[in-house]
Amino acid sequence: MERLPLDLLGAIDDLRKSRNAVILAHYYQEGDIQDVADFIGDSLQLARAAQKTTADVILFCGVHFMAETAKILNPGRIVLVPDMKAGCSLADACPAPLLQRMKDKHPAAKVVSYINCTAEVKAISDIICTSSNAERVVNSFPADQELIFAPDRNLGQYVAKQTGRAMHLWPGTCIVHETFNERKLVELVSRNPGARVVAHPECEPTLLAQAHFIGSTSALLEYVRVTEAPAFIVATEAGILHQMKKSAPGKNLIPLPGMDENCACNECPHMKRNTLEKMYLALRDLEPRLEMDEGLRLRALAPLEAMMALG
Numbered sequence: 001m002e003r004l005p006l007d008l009l010g011a012i013d014d015l016r017k018s019r020n021a022v023i024l025a026h027y028y029q030e031g032d033i034q035d036v037a038d039f040i041g042d043s044l045q046l047a048r049a050a051q052k053t054t055a056d057v058i059l060f061c062g063v064h065f066m067a068e069t070a071k072i073l074n075p076g077r078i079v080l081v082p083d084m085k086a087g088c089s090l091a092d093a094c095p096a097p098l099l100q101r102m103k104d105k106h107p108a109a110k111v112v113s114y115i116n117c118t119a120e121v122k123a124i125s126d127i128i129c130t131s132s133n134a135e136r137v138v139n140s141f142p143a144d145q146e147l148i149f150a151p152d153r154n155l156g157q158y159v160a161k162q163t164g165r166a167m168h169l170w171p172g173t174c175i176v177h178e179t180f181n182e183r184k185l186v187e188l189v190s191r192n193p194g195a196r197v198v199a200h201p202e203c204e205p206t207l208l209a210q211a212h213f214i215g216s217t218s219a220l221l222e223y224v225r226v227t228e229a230p231a232f233i234v235a236t237e238a239g240i241l242h243q244m245k246k247s248a249p250g251k252n253l254i255p256l257p258g259m260d261e262n263c264a265c266n267e268c269p270h271m272k273r274n275t276l277e278k279m280y281l282a283l284r285d286l287e288p289r290l291e292m293d294e295g296l297r298l299r300a301l302a303p304l305e306a307m308m309a310l311g
């Protein structure tokens, strides 16, 4: 059993300075991790922050594909992850050899991959997107261009509807967003007249059909901050409530529960693997460290840069 300092926050801060490290955290992290981070953001904002940092070390408090993205974009930095097992159901649902088979069936199609995928999948994609720029990325192709969208079927269906474009959809889903309880949503709406429903596009289409606003984590935060309403029913991972409460104090924020109200199904088990203890150990030991084959990195970089170039 590791002996940990009593003042963990102070020890993390000391190591951050002595290692010249930057701590990046996604909105789905626990509140204590968000509070200690240098920068909190959605997937696109975190990728940008990782790309431009000049710190020697990036401690990435999110999941594996996010840390991989940081390494691809900024290979000169040491990229640490508090827990290497923090994966993602979307990345797991789309092995590169199977996506290659889909590509082989549709040789004229261009591949748009959601950033929630492995470096190997990025490497065989034409362009990457996140939940905040997916429509713009899809619209960057000529209207008659055949497209494959991977690996999130729900985001793909949502973008297809918004852009009016048919796409071949990979059948992956997020284990958190697919579990939201529609019946509970209807009940909460009827008990809270005037409440606005905000949802992440990774949710099922039937749930999205009932949302007043759909957007990435940062877009949901901004909508709740600026919108006057008696209450907001929040259909995304519960970690977002930490910043929502800070940016919209006094507003009634109601997290939508999953199918089983007794489980914490609206919390991502991968995101929640990270702890302050693991962050301290990672900064102390400079491990676990994300390494990547240079050939793979360069192949994965091209579609990421194509996304970044869209602005």
Ligand code: 13P
Pocket: 041, 042, 043, 044, 116, 130, 131, 132, 174, 202, 215, 216, 217, 218
């Ligand atoms: P965004 O950060 O793009 O909103 O995506 C949410 C998510 O599920 C990250 O894994």
Ligand code: SF4
Pocket: 028, 063, 087, 088, 089, 090, 116, 174, 175, 176, 177, 202, 237, 268, 269, 270, 271
């Ligand atoms: Fe993946 Fe869903 Fe967790 Fe995001 S919330 S990391 S999409 S499993």
